[in-house]
Amino acid sequence: MAYNTNVYFVLFLPIVIILYQIISSRFRWFVLLISSIVFFMLISKWLIVWAFLAIIIAYTSARVIEYKRETTNKYKTLKCIMLVGICSLIAILAGLKYTNFAFELINSITDTGLSFESIAVPIGISFYTLQAVGYVLDVYWERIDAEHNILRLSLFILFFPTLMEGPICRYSDTKDQLFEGKPITARSLRQGAIRIGWGLFKRMIIADRLNALINYFYLTDPHYEGMIVIICAILTTLQLYAEFAGTIDIVIGSALIFNIKLPENFRQPFMAKSAAEFWRRWHITLGVWLKSYVFYPVTTSRLVKKWNKFARKRIGKHFTKVVTSTIALFPVWLINGLWHGPKVTYIAYGMYYFIILVLEIAFEPAGKAFWKKVHLREDGFIVKAVRLFRTWIIIVIGEMLFRAESISQFIKLCANIFTSNFDGGLMKGKLVDMGLSVEDLFVALFGIVIMFVVDAIVEKRPDFFETIPTLSRTKRWLIYYFVIIMIVIFGAYGEAYKTVELIYANF
Amino acid sequence: MKKILSATIFFLILIIILVGLGFLLSPNYLFKNQMVNKKSDISTKLAKEEPYTIDIIVLGDSESYTSISPPELWRDYGYASYNCGGIGATLTDIQDVYQAVLSNQQPKIVLFETNALYRVDGRRKEADNFISDIMHKILPVTKYHDNWKMLFQDTRKGYYKGFTISHTIDPCDNKEYMIMTDDVENVINDNYDTLKDIYKLCKENGASLVLYSAHSQTNYNYAKHNGLNKIAKELNVDYIDMNLLNDDIKIDYTTDTRDRGDHLNVYGASKSTAYIGKYINDNYNITDRRNTNIAKSWDEMLDEYNKELINK
Numbered sequence: 001m002a003y004n005t006n007v008y009f010v011l012f013l014p015i016v017i018i019l020y021q022i023i024s025s026r027f028r029w030f031v032l033l034i035s036s037i038v039f040f041m042l043i044s045k046w047l048i049v050w051a052f053l054a055i056i057i058a059y060t061s062a063r064v065i066e067y068k069r070e071t072t073n074k075y076k077t078l079k080c081i082m083l084v085g086i087c088s089l090i091a092i093l094a095g096l097k098y099t100n101f102a103f104e105l106i107n108s109i110t111d112t113g114l115s116f117e118s119i120a121v122p123i124g125i126s127f128y129t130l131q132a133v134g135y136v137l138d139v140y141w142e143r144i145d146a147e148h149n150i151l152r153l154s155l156f157i158l159f160f161p162t163l164m165e166g167p168i169c170r171y172s173d174t175k176d177q178l179f180e181g182k183p184i185t186a187r188s189l190r191q192g193a194i195r196i197g198w199g200l201f202k203r204m205i206i207a208d209r210l211n212a213l214i215n216y217f218y219l220t221d222p223h224y225e226g227m228i229v230i231i232c233a234i235l236t237t238l239q240l241y242a243e244f245a246g247t248i249d250i251v252i253g254s255a256l257i258f259n260i261k262l263p264e265n266f267r268q269p270f271m272a273k274s275a276a277e278f279w280r281r282w283h284i285t286l287g288v289w290l291k292s293y294v295f296y297p298v299t300t301s302r303l304v305k306k307w308n309k310f311a312r313k314r315i316g317k318h319f320t321k322v323v324t325s326t327i328a329l330f331p332v333w334l335i336n337g338l339w340h341g342p343k344v345t346y347i348a349y350g351m352y353y354f355i356i357l358v359l360e361i362a363f364e365p366a367g368k369a370f371w372k373k374v375h376l377r378e379d380g381f382i383v384k385a386v387r388l389f390r391t392w393i394i395i396v397i398g399e400m401l402f403r404a405e406s407i408s409q410f411i412k413l414c415a416n417i418f419t420s421n422f423d424g425g426l427m428k429g430k431l432v433d434m435g436l437s438v439e440d441l442f443v444a445l446f447g448i449v450i451m452f453v454v455d456a457i458v459e460k461r462p463d464f465f466e467t468i469p470t471l472s473r474t475k476r477w478l479i480y481y482f483v484i485i486m487i488v489i490f491g492a493y494g495e496a497y498k499t500v501e502l503i504y505a506n507f
Numbered sequence: 508m509k510k511i512l513s514a515t516i517f518f519l520i521l522i523i524i525l526v527g528l529g530f531l532l533s534p535n536y537l538f539k540n541q542m543v544n545k546k547s548d549i550s551t552k553l554a555k556e557e558p559y560t561i562d563i564i565v566l567g568d569s570e571s572y573t574s575i576s577p578p579e580l581w582r583d584y585g586y587a588s589y590n591c592g593g594i595g596a597t598l599t600d601i602q603d604v605y606q607a608v609l610s611n612q613q614p615k616i617v618l619f620e621t622n623a624l625y626r627v628d629g630r631r632k633e634a635d636n637f638i639s640d641i642m643h644k645i646l647p648v649t650k651y652h653d654n655w656k657m658l659f660q661d662t663r664k665g666y667y668k669g670f671t672i673s674h675t676i677d678p679c680d681n682k683e684y685m686i687m688t689d690d691v692e693n694v695i696n697d698n699y700d701t702l703k704d705i706y707k708l709c710k711e712n713g714a715s716l717v718l719y720s721a722h723s724q725t726n727y728n729y730a731k732h733n734g735l736n737k738i739a740k741e742l743n744v745d746y747i748d749m750n751l752l753n754d755d756i757k758i759d760y761t762t763d764t765r766d767r768g769d770h771l772n773v774y775g776a777s778k779s780t781a782y783i784g785k786y787i788n789d790n791y792n793i794t795d796r797r798n799t800n801i802a803k804s805w806d807e808m809l810d811e812y813n814k815e816l817i818n819k
């Protein structure tokens with residue numbers, strides 16, 4: 001049962017809503033906990049024991065850190081407990097997710113032919129592990145107090161809307177809302193339904209519809225050329241965005257029904273003017289997590305501080321910044337790549353952004369000098385447009401690498417763009433010979449246009465979705481009818497389509 | 508009170524719109540107005556056929572609908588067949604299609620192209636299907652929603668009982684890809700379970716299940732042949748691996764493939780169909796329907812097919 005299934009919308013969510021509402025506010029969080037456990041078990045069955053183990057480790061580590069701080073307060077002891085805690089959590093994640101990958105890698109490199117049994121991985125392990133690690137570190141850094149009720153901590157880690165695709169929450173941000181037990185109101189239902197509707201629009205009209213074409217493109221021999229590769233790479237990016245952001249809308253909408261406001265995970269990523277800005281707008285909570293728990297600890301470590309002091313005098317401020325950023329960004333992007341899953345392409349994806357970001361930092365002064373030399377203002381239209389376009393190219397290449405079946409396929413597809421046959425069969429209708437009809441492509445394109453229009457509105461008015469219920473009845477109803485009818489008629493569901501599995505749920 | 512009334516009116520209007528759209532997009536309405544075409548779902552497509560006249564159906568993914576041409580089976584043997592293959596179809600998709608076929612047809616032979624047996628099937632949960640069925644009954648628009656496409660499509664040409672003509676030649680070398688080995692590449696367990704269900708359904712409906720592997724350098728090898736042969740023996744059904752029968756079928760990958768050895772084009776499909784037609788003729792007793800009431804419309808379809816074959 002994923003968030004885009006009938007069972008979730010017709011059975012699971014309504015039952016949870018009813019149970020939550022009829023129970024006393026003191027125990028409402030308990031309804032959410034039981035529902036989350038049921039949700040987990042409906043997907044991963046008894047693999048939930050791994051999640052329970054992670055909860056026990058996070059809970060025990062935090063409590064022991066708290067106890068030791070009150071009694072001995074020895075820095076080394078506290079650090080040791082924290083390290084044992086997070087290493088255990090990461091060991092479970094690595095053991096479950098990466099053992100197969102490690103064996104495959106060893107076999108492919110050494111030809112040893114080691115045999116291994118495929119290990120079943122519980123749903124959302126990468127998401128809940130990061131939340132648990134973040135919780136332990138926050139307690140260690142005294143940002144929050146340790147939670148004394150293990151069931152409450154369990155709800156934070158297993159909360160069903162965030163379980164499969166995030167957003168990755170911080171305990172300090174969500175705990176009060178989770179345990180407050182606010183009643184569901186017509187307002188919260190409406191707000192939740194609006195976000196869910198918008199999420200379904202993106203998923204069913206764009207992501208699910210493009211699924212056949214994208215699969216056809218990557219799962220057959222990589223012989224596409226020129227424009228076909230470019231168009232499919234762009235569509236891959238848009239499909240990933242519509243799928244992930246759409247699911248996050250459903251997730252945020254589901255939580256809003258219970259008056260729980262989860263952090264946003266996307267903020268109009270295609271309006272970014274640099275790769276760094278893109279990552280402040282795309283999968284925001286992962287970026288924030290990596291910044292808080294990897295990047296800052298590295299940049300503020302004694303070793304890096306010493307290096308800064310040493311280098312500034314010798315190689316100058318800019319180069320010191322470049323080297324420091326390189327040192328801090330490398331683990332961030334290695335972890336980012338590995339976190340996405342046991343695939344060489346994901347690691348390459350992480351390294352791709354590592355290189356791009358280091359280059360952006362290194363050439364920042366040169367870029368500024370260039371714009372000055374050609375007498376163009378950095379906040380002017382032309383510079384903004386050039387930067388926007390450059391960022392789109394970076395994003396599209398990155399997402400093609402992310403989606404490719406292998407590095408060799410990615411390289412082949414990139415090389416195929418520059419063949420003599422630049423048209424690639426586009427004019428002969430090759431694009432409509434890849435699993436989608438002209439009508440399907442037209443609907444997907446229409447959905448994409450609507451998605452960008454809404455993104456542009458939200459960029460200017462971030463509270464757009466909250467203001468819809470305040471519009472006049474005619475406007476409001478027209479919006480509701482439009483979205484519902486679009487989903488029902490033009491949604492890619494039923495016999496003729498295969499819905500996209502939640503892509504990020506596998507991470 | 509005012510809010511409740513407002514919400515009631517909102518949902519009432521919504522239901523009226525959805526019911527109205529369901530009526531407009533239903534096969535009955537579309538048949539009446541001659542708006543049925545190729546991109547509709549299989550139930551809608553088959554609902555256009557005369558009930559209980561299709562004797563052979565082809566199931567599978569894209570390897571199936573690019574390898575068997577129903578017009579040519581009609582031309583050569585008078586067999587009424589239908590190709591029900593779907594893009595990237597999984598075993599549960601195929602099972603659904605067969606069940607949809609059985610609502611108004613009772614084919615005697617089910618030709619099952621085997622490539623989908625190696626495709627991971629994110630098996631749709633029973634509860635999800637159950638809810639879908641209820642929703643289809645309450646709001647038929649959820650079943651027929653995709654039929655809007657017919658309003659934009661040519662309703663007569665280009666679709667020949669599940670087969671479309673591709674003249675595209677995107678060649679590859681005639682390499683030796685079926686190299687004999689004792690290795691066995693087993694089909695995915697869940698898929699085998701679903702295949703057993705399909706087999707059961709065939710038996711219940713008096714159909715013979717025939718497994719076949721279409722020519723595809725991309726998808727087949729000898730280990731897969733061994734895996735498929737194994738399950739064919741276990742189920743006691745016929746298995747035709749065309750990839751090993753090239754002395755008879757004579758597929759030439761320099762002219763007969765549309766995408767470098769993955770799928771066949773119409774020239775390759777003609778050769779495969781000729782082999783399958785002869786195989787059925789030699790081994791099964793299927794009615795020649797060229798002198799029955801469906802002959803006129805099938806002959807018209809064949810004429811169009813022949814015209815498109817000539818006019819590249």
